[in-house]
Amino acid sequence: MTSHSxxxxxxxxxxxxxxxxxxxxLLLLTSLVLSWLLFTIFRPAxxxxxxxxxxxxxxxxxxxxxxxxxxxxxxxxxxxxTDRLATLLVTIAFLAALTPLISLVIVVLTNGLxxxxxxxxxxxxxxxxxxxxxxAHAMIGTLLMTLAASAVSVPVGLLTAxxxxxxxxxxxxxxxxxxFVDVMTxxxxxxxxxxxxxxxEIILGPGTRVGISGAAALTVLMIPIVVRSSEEMLRIVPNExxxxxxxxxxxxxxxxxKVVLPTSIAGIxxxxxxxxxxxxxxxAPLLIAAGFSNDFNFNLFQDRMQSLPxxxxxxxVAQGSNPDAALNRAWAGALALIxxxxxxxxxxxxxxxxxAPKTGR
Amino acid sequence: xxxxxxxxxxPEIRAPKTVERPGDRIFSGSxxxxxxxxxxxxxxxxxxxxxEGYPALVADPAEIGLLDGDTFAQWVIPxxxxxxxxALIALIIAFPLAIGIAxxxxxxxxxxxxxxxxxxxxxxxxxxxxxxxxxxxxVLAPALQPSxxxxxxxxxFIPFFAGPASGTGRTxxxxxxxxxxxxxxxxxxVSREVFLQTPVLYVEASLALGSTxxxxxxxxxxxxGRGGIISAAMLGLGRALGETLAxxxxxxxxxxxxxxxxxxxxxxxxxxxxxxxxxxxxxxxxNALIASGLILFAITLVVNSIARWIIERRAEFSGAN
Amino acid sequence: xxxxIEIKDLNVYYGKFLAVEGVSMEIAPRSVTAFIGPSGCGKSxxxxxxxxxxxxxxxxYVDGEVLVDGNNLYASGVDPVSVRxxxxxxxxxxxxxxxxxxRDNVLAGxxxxxxxxxxxxxxxxxxxxxxxxxxxxxxxxxxDKPGSGISGGQQQRLCIARTIAxxxxxxxxDEPCSALDPISTLAIEDLIEELKSEYxxxxxxxxxxxxxxxxxxxxxxxxxxxxxxGKLIEYDTTEKMFSNPSVKATEDYVSGKFG
Numbered sequence: 001m002t003s004h005s006x007x008x009x010x011x012x013x014x015x016x017x018x019x020x021x022x023x024x025x026l027l028l029l030t031s032l033v034l035s036w037l038l039f040t041i042f043r044p045a046x047x048x049x050x051x052x053x054x055x056x057x058x059x060x061x062x063x064x065x066x067x068x069x070x071x072x073x074x075x076x077x078x079x080x081x082t083d084r085l086a087t088l089l090v091t092i093a094f095l096a097a098l099t100p101l102i103s104l105v106i107v108v109l110t111n112g113l114x115x116x117x118x119x120x121x122x123x124x125x126x127x128x129x130x131x132x133x134x135x136a137h138a139m140i141g142t143l144l145m146t147l148a149a150s151a152v153s154v155p156v157g158l159l160t161a162x163x164x165x166x167x168x169x170x171x172x173x174x175x176x177x178x179x180f181v182d183v184m185t186x187x188x189x190x191x192x193x194x195x196x197x198x199x200x201e202i203i204l205g206p207g208t209r210v211g212i213s214g215a216a217a218l219t220v221l222m223i224p225i226v227v228r229s230s231e232e233m234l235r236i237v238p239n240e241x242x243x244x245x246x247x248x249x250x251x252x253x254x255x256x257x258k259v260v261l262p263t264s265i266a267g268i269x270x271x272x273x274x275x276x277x278x279x280x281x282x283x284a285p286l287l288i289a290a291g292f293s294n295d296f297n298f299n300l301f302q303d304r305m306q307s308l309p310x311x312x313x314x315x316x317v318a319q320g321s322n323p324d325a326a327l328n329r330a331w332a333g334a335l336a337l338i339x340x341x342x343x344x345x346x347x348x349x350x351x352x353x354x355x356a357p358k359t360g361r
Numbered sequence: 362x363x364x365x366x367x368x369x370x371x372p373e374i375r376a377p378k379t380v381e382r383p384g385d386r387i388f389s390g391s392x393x394x395x396x397x398x399x400x401x402x403x404x405x406x407x408x409x410x411x412x413e414g415y416p417a418l419v420a421d422p423a424e425i426g427l428l429d430g431d432t433f434a435q436w437v438i439p440x441x442x443x444x445x446x447x448a449l450i451a452l453i454i455a456f457p458l459a460i461g462i463a464x465x466x467x468x469x470x471x472x473x474x475x476x477x478x479x480x481x482x483x484x485x486x487x488x489x490x491x492x493x494x495x496x497x498x499x500v501l502a503p504a505l506q507p508s509x510x511x512x513x514x515x516x517x518f519i520p521f522f523a524g525p526a527s528g529t530g531r532t533x534x535x536x537x538x539x540x541x542x543x544x545x546x547x548x549x550x551v552s553r554e555v556f557l558q559t560p561v562l563y564v565e566a567s568l569a570l571g572s573t574x575x576x577x578x579x580x581x582x583x584x585x586g587r588g589g590i591i592s593a594a595m596l597g598l599g600r601a602l603g604e605t606l607a608x609x610x611x612x613x614x615x616x617x618x619x620x621x622x623x624x625x626x627x628x629x630x631x632x633x634x635x636x637x638x639x640x641x642x643x644x645x646x647x648n649a650l651i652a653s654g655l656i657l658f659a660i661t662l663v664v665n666s667i668a669r670w671i672i673e674r675r676a677e678f679s680g681a682n
Numbered sequence: 683x684x685x686x687i688e689i690k691d692l693n694v695y696y697g698k699f700l701a702v703e704g705v706s707m708e709i710a711p712r713s714v715t716a717f718i719g720p721s722g723c724g725k726s727x728x729x730x731x732x733x734x735x736x737x738x739x740x741x742x743y744v745d746g747e748v749l750v751d752g753n754n755l756y757a758s759g760v761d762p763v764s765v766r767x768x769x770x771x772x773x774x775x776x777x778x779x780x781x782x783x784x785r786d787n788v789l790a791g792x793x794x795x796x797x798x799x800x801x802x803x804x805x806x807x808x809x810x811x812x813x814x815x816x817x818x819x820x821x822x823x824x825x826d827k828p829g830s831g832i833s834g835g836q837q838q839r840l841c842i843a844r845t846i847a848x849x850x851x852x853x854x855x856d857e858p859c860s861a862l863d864p865i866s867t868l869a870i871e872d873l874i875e876e877l878k879s880e881y882x883x884x885x886x887x888x889x890x891x892x893x894x895x896x897x898x899x900x901x902x903x904x905x906x907x908x909x910x911x912g913k914l915i916e917y918d919t920t921e922k923m924f925s926n927p928s929v930k931a932t933e934d935y936v937s938g939k940f941g
Contacts, residue, residue, distance in 0.1 A: 086575035090469050093461025100542045104496050159395035167389045177396040180403045186665035188603025190632045194654040198409040240777040248791040249767030253388035258794050262781045281489025284605035288639050309491040334492045345487050
């Protein structure tokens with residue numbers, strides 16, 4: 001068909017009254033041109049006024065929306081016009097979500113690479129004023145506190161999920177536990193920090209800021225995540241497998257250990273890794289409970305302990321005599337943090353993809 | 362003895378106690394113990410917060426340096442306002458966007474890229490809040506500042522834009538935008554699941570009647586998913602209320618109640634205030650901050666409870682049963 | 683290796699609800715007995731009480747006795763787990779353990795119970811059980827592949843191999859062929875014919891032609907109405923049940939007038 005009209009020839013009763021494929025593209029182009037013209041012609045008298053390309057784009061989209069709707073309505077009718085408009089809006093929403101992500105990635109990469117050097121990963125901030133220094137002490141702190149938190153959260157969380165799914169259905173205790181785990185998922189992270197602080201204040205005296213307190217705060221945040229995700233993974237295991245095991249004369253606890261857990265272990269591991277990734281990025285509770293330090297500290301039970309997110313925070317908030325150096329450190333820390341979190345996330349998803357057994361449902 | 366409705370008395374037969382193996386006893390005991398541990402921990406959280414927050418509520422306001430002459434109530438109310446206000450604006454920005462994105466991924470995007478797109482949005486959720494704070498303070502605030510200047514010049518008759526515009530762009534609106542970006546992935550993820558679970562039955566019924574895609578979404582997907590969407594929004598709200606870092610790093614706060622979105626005089630949130638004041642606090646000031654944390658906890662509890670109640674109510678009516 | 687089963691006055695309850703009422707019957711060793719009847723008549727419920735599998739559902743219990751070679755399964759102090767090691771069960775949908783290889787699936791009854799077994803003994807057991815289930819020739823070269831990677835009919839025979847590897851006295855089968863295609867069904871029916879020389883077999887089936895092909899004795903269960911308990915209506919040799927039953931309800935069911 002080589003017709004150049006806006007509507008296709010009515011060769012087929014089903015194809016009548018539709019816009020040709022190239023029309024929306026054409027309208028988009030027109031809108032961009034119009035918008036650019038608008039800004040060029042109507043610029044304020046200010047000599048320094050720069051044409052903000054983003055603004056041009058935004059206005060162009062508005063023009064496009066109006067034009068598309070009007071043209072479509074004339075040719076295709078109101079219902080299809082609304083449909084096109086809806087499609088446009090939904091697509092814009094998606095692109096709008098991409099914008100901060102792209103901006104974030106670009107900014108973190110460009111700024112973070114400046115100080116992404118060996119020093120950064122091996123030195124602490126001890127005696128450093130202005131240039132230099134690194135975040136090694138913070139990374140160690142994060143590692144230690146997260147490990148300690150996991151050492152408590154993973155067993156407690158997993159066992160609780162096992163209780164809820166395998167032993168406790170219908171019991172009253174289960175309902176309480178489920179309800180309160182729900183409540184715990186909603187605790188603001190800073191409140192968890194305040195709790196850990198209060199707890200250790202009573203034990204060790206006021207003003208105590210110590211690594212284990214930070215680990216306690218992280219535990220409060222981590223347990224509900226582990227419980228929830230493990231519970232889901234356990235529920236997915238088909239009941240038939242449990243029955244097959246019982247029918248072979250295998251007691252319940254061995255069934256759980258050797259049939260249910262291995263079948264769901266991939267999903268459970270994913271959940272745990274995601275929980276760790278979540279908790280690694282927590283700043284507020286550690287600020288409160290573990291305090292701030294410039295030094296290496298390998299002892300969870302003594303003295304304040306720095307963590308990576310806190311390092312970023314303090315570098316930004318207390319920039320000291322050399323703001324540029326401080327900011328560079330902050331960005332490098334941010335980049336390191338994002339990389340760790342992303343690797344954990346990706347790793348978790350890959351584990352599910354490759355190791356989850358097909359249960360043949 | 363229980364009565365059966367047809368016959369006479371039926372003896373109450375209890376199920377005979379079965380032999381329990383030691384392995385089972387140990388294992389189920391530990392599992393139950395873990396569950397109880399959680400209950401104890403939660404009780405502990407509440408107890409300690411109340412224990413440590415209480416002194417600030419009963420002490421003479423003059424003794425609490427942080428209050429700067431106000432009573433506790435006078436000090437905490439602007440913070441509560443700021444917390445709710447920032448979260449509300451964040452939700453207003455994030456909610457429509459999130460629904461749009463969720464719809465895009467579930468019904469508009471080409472099938473093959475829909476799953477990767479979902480992952481990308483989930484990536485936004487994985488970024489730690491401190492990085493958002495850094496980005497908000499150094500990139501977003503300066504970028505938005507010219508717009509604030511423009512708004513103050515041209516639309517200052519609207520109370521929201523009364524100006525004078527902040528020179529740095531670090532206003533509550535900027536903080537709310539950062540919150541919106543943080544909360545977006547959560548609302549999107551939940552809504553996406555809800556939309557994907559729309560019963561194919563109704564979707565096909567709608568399309569078979571000759572509906573356009575938008576009409577199908579409007580008439581089937583959105584109504585069926587309404588409960589799920591609302592609970593997604595409440596989840597996002599809960600997260601926004603508790604978010605500390607993003608606000609602390611972006612906002613320059615003076616702690617007053619105002620609806621002016623673009624000036625340099627801004628209310629602060631409870632969480633950000635705690636984060637900023639805690640490191641140097643001592644004595645009763647600490648108790649006051651903890652008391653404010655308790656209030657925040659209470660607020661988020663209420664919001665989450667409402668969300669859960671909505672889910673449970675709608676579960677009965679959901680067509681996806 | 684196989685034993686006589688006596689059921690004496692068995693009532694099965696789910697909570698307060700009486701699901702099956704007053705069943706008494708004797709099952710001879712090394713025979714195949716079929717339980718038939720319309721949906722909901724309690725035949726699956728009943729067969730599960732023969733190895734105490736019904737107790738997996740909370741609130742389910744029985745009143746009465748089940749004697750296997752004179753030993754009451756429901757005497758106080760009896761461990762259900764030991765019962766199940768002597769009385770095996772094959773389910774409606776094949777359920778090999780997805781995380782285990784074919785070999786490990788066969789050995790599951792042994793391995794899951796932490797019983798030590800030498801490699802040569804294990805190999806022997808695997809071959810014996812797979813041969814017993816008519817599956818050896820088909821899988822002997824892929825014993826290490828996952829148990830879920832074979833066809834439905836083969837999976838069900840794998841489950842049967844797994845069951846006989848534990849060397850039970852009795853094998854219970856709850857509609858073992860209803861999820862399979864006709865050719866696999868035939869293969870399993872042939873297998874049952876072979877197995878009965880060593881085991882006592884009870885099979886629940888809603889397929890009457892299968893019952894008449896495969897079993898020596900047939901028990902017909904029926905239910906008076908919804909909410910009423912299921913009852914044993916007639917129990918006799920298969921030949922008699924299908925050609926000349928004594929009870930009218932049996933004749934109606936067998937000739938397809940209902941159910």
